[in-house]
Amino acid sequence: MKTDRELLEAAAKAAGIAVDGGAGERGGLHLSAGGFWNPLTDDGDAFRLAVKLRIEVEPWIHGDSACARAACREVLIDEPHYGDDPERATRRSIVRAAAAMQEANEQPVR
Numbered sequence: 001m002k003t004d005r006e007l008l009e010a011a012a013k014a015a016g017i018a019v020d021g022g023a024g025e026r027g028g029l030h031l032s033a034g035g036f037w038n039p040l041t042d043d044g045d046a047f048r049l050a051v052k053l054r055i056e057v058e059p060w061i062h063g064d065s066a067c068a069r070a071a072c073r074e075v076l077i078d079e080p081h082y083g084d085d086p087e088r089a090t091r092r093s094i095v096r097a098a099a100a101m102q103e104a105n106e107q108p109v110r
Contacts, residue, residue, distance in 0.1 A: 002099065004040055005029075011039065011098035014105070015052050039095050046091040055097050059090045068093035075100045 002010070004027050012019050018032035028038025039046035050057055054071035061067040065080045066089040077100065079093035 007095050007099045008038065008040065010102040011049060011095045012037065014098045014102035015049055040091055043087060043091065046094045049098055050094045053098050053101060055094055057090060057094060059086060066090040066093040068097035070097050070101050075104065 008027075008029050009019065012029060017037065019029040019037070020032045021030075028036050028041065031037050037045055039049045049055070050068070056069045056071070058067040058069075061078070065078050066086065067079075068077045068090075069075065075097050077093045077096045079089040079096065081089045
């Protein structure tokens with residue numbers, strides 16, 4: 001299981017977002033171009049990540065979890081809802097899908 005920082009770094013790499021390696025407040029990343037990026041906590045960052053990577057999102061699949069599916073259809077992430085914050089599960093499913101896409105790109109060809 002990846003840490004939140006590892007998920008964010010992989011998601012940023014998948015989206016071609018340059019980070020300077022520094023961590024920001026609340027666990028996000030500093031962008032090389034300036035600013036702060038954390039799609040785990042920021043709805044706008046998560047939305048832009050999903051659009052850029054063509055990630056389909058279903059916030060209420062099965063009534064109790066969020067689902068994110070990469071356009072390649074090879075990545076499908078289910079993230080259960082936590083308490084009264086369904087947006088958290090949706091953002092997290094997007095970041096996990098982006099990180100999985102990056103991980104799949106780094107796999108050696110067999």
